[in-house]
Amino acid sequence: MSKLAPTSIKYIVKAKIKAKGVIEKPDVIGAVFGQTEGLLGSDLDLRELQRTGRIGRIEVKIKSVQGNSEGEIIIPSSLDAAETALIAATLETIERVGPCTAEITLESVEDTRSEKRRYVVDKAQEILKGLVQSGIPDVDEVSEQIKEAVRTHEITNYHGLPAGPNLEESDDIIIVEGRADILNLLKYGIRNTIAVEGTSIPQIIINLIKEKVATLFIDGDRGGRLIAKEILQKADIDHVAKAPEGKEVEELSKKETHKALRDKVSAEHFRADVRVIKPEQRTGGRFEKRRYENRGRFLPRPKPEKRARLTAKQKELFKKTLEELVGTRAACIFNEKNELLGKVPVSELMNTIKTIEDPYAIIFDGRIDFSLNSIAKIKGIKFLVGMEKENIRSPVTLLDRKDL
Numbered sequence: 001m002s003k004l005a006p007t008s009i010k011y012i013v014k015a016k017i018k019a020k021g022v023i024e025k026p027d028v029i030g031a032v033f034g035q036t037e038g039l040l041g042s043d044l045d046l047r048e049l050q051r052t053g054r055i056g057r058i059e060v061k062i063k064s065v066q067g068n069s070e071g072e073i074i075i076p077s078s079l080d081a082a083e084t085a086l087i088a089a090t091l092e093t094i095e096r097v098g099p100c101t102a103e104i105t106l107e108s109v110e111d112t113r114s115e116k117r118r119y120v121v122d123k124a125q126e127i128l129k130g131l132v133q134s135g136i137p138d139v140d141e142v143s144e145q146i147k148e149a150v151r152t153h154e155i156t157n158y159h160g161l162p163a164g165p166n167l168e169e170s171d172d173i174i175i176v177e178g179r180a181d182i183l184n185l186l187k188y189g190i191r192n193t194i195a196v197e198g199t200s201i202p203q204i205i206i207n208l209i210k211e212k213v214a215t216l217f218i219d220g221d222r223g224g225r226l227i228a229k230e231i232l233q234k235a236d237i238d239h240v241a242k243a244p245e246g247k248e249v250e251e252l253s254k255k256e257t258h259k260a261l262r263d264k265v266s267a268e269h270f271r272a273d274v275r276v277i278k279p280e281q282r283t284g285g286r287f288e289k290r291r292y293e294n295r296g297r298f299l300p301r302p303k304p305e306k307r308a309r310l311t312a313k314q315k316e317l318f319k320k321t322l323e324e325l326v327g328t329r330a331a332c333i334f335n336e337k338n339e340l341l342g343k344v345p346v347s348e349l350m351n352t353i354k355t356i357e358d359p360y361a362i363i364f365d366g367r368i369d370f371s372l373n374s375i376a377k378i379k380g381i382k383f384l385v386g387m388e389k390e391n392i393r394s395p396v397t398l399l400d401r402k403d404l
Helices: 025-036 046-051 081-093 112-134 139-154 179-187 203-211 222-234 254-262 267-274 312-325 346-355 370-379
Strands: 011-019 059-065 068-077 100-111 156-158 161-163 172-176 193-195 213-218 239-242 289-292 297-300 330-334 340-345 361-364 383-385 397-399
Touching: 011 081, 025 046, 025 059, 025 068, 025 081, 068 081, 068 100, 081 100, 100 112, 161 179, 161 193, 172 179, 172 203, 179 193, 179 254, 213 222, 213 254, 213 370, 222 239, 222 267, 239 254, 239 267, 239 370, 312 330, 312 361, 312 383, 330 346, 340 346, 346 361, 346 370, 370 383
Parallel strands: 172 193, 172 213, 213 239, 361 383, 383 397
Antiparallel strands: 011 068, 011 100, 059 068, 156 161, 289 297, 330 340, 330 361
């Protein structure tokens, strides 16, 4: 049976058990596995979860007095909160243990990370008390030290790489160079981060980039540009954000951080600026090349982007819909048959696109930007129609009021 490493445990499930008769630990464990089997499907089967290390060793403490038994069941979990809650709830469906009728009552589901945070805060308070007793400290400095301790503890480990606490559950991720960058971004509430820890991008990050919308956030120096070129040759990054010239991500202020992320550019634009060869243009380590005019350099031959052509009927529909949306801050989503799939607020558009089936055209009261274009490209959307648009090269057909 797998046993979770203490650092990977997120939750502890605790339950009380009472049985009318004498039972032992193997009886309880057998009942837990046997009577929950198939209840939640194969993905949440306890035997498989324990085999893969996502559920730890089940601990049972049982004692028998005057022919009756009672005790405690403890199950460590590295699953997310929702999955752990489902596992915990199944325990109360167990009605027999061995030959005896039994009742299992869920006592608690503890977040081990909360306990660790409380420990950090308590320890910080002790430190603060000691500083106060030894003299009048700089309150702002001590406060920042406490916050720094909490932020440091929030950094998680994702397959050996330092990461923000919201990395796995977020649809968008920010890739930085090192642990210090993650710590600084946590200070400003940015929690969906992961660090490459070097110039060579690990395979685990390449896999993440395939599943999520990825922004590479680099230092504003030559080293940052070199790292970006290395990563962009190996992975299909969506956006690139850059710290101000001469500054590193780990030393940016809140204003500088958010401005750099707002001003991010598409990977296509960045590649064009620094002449990076795309990963899909590699063939067995050799590149398809053409000579760069009069300079003896080689650049990849770009593939022509195929965009959907706007028909007269579509132009009329898109123009009419866009006019009706002026001032509404709403968006209309159409399928390939030009049928309206739904109308949503612009504030909910990004999340809606991720969940809706086969969207074909989006017409909305807003500006077409890099983020929206990236998601549209992933979802296979053919037309994005807004009041305004940024200068973006895209396989999606981008239209604004002037185009219609």
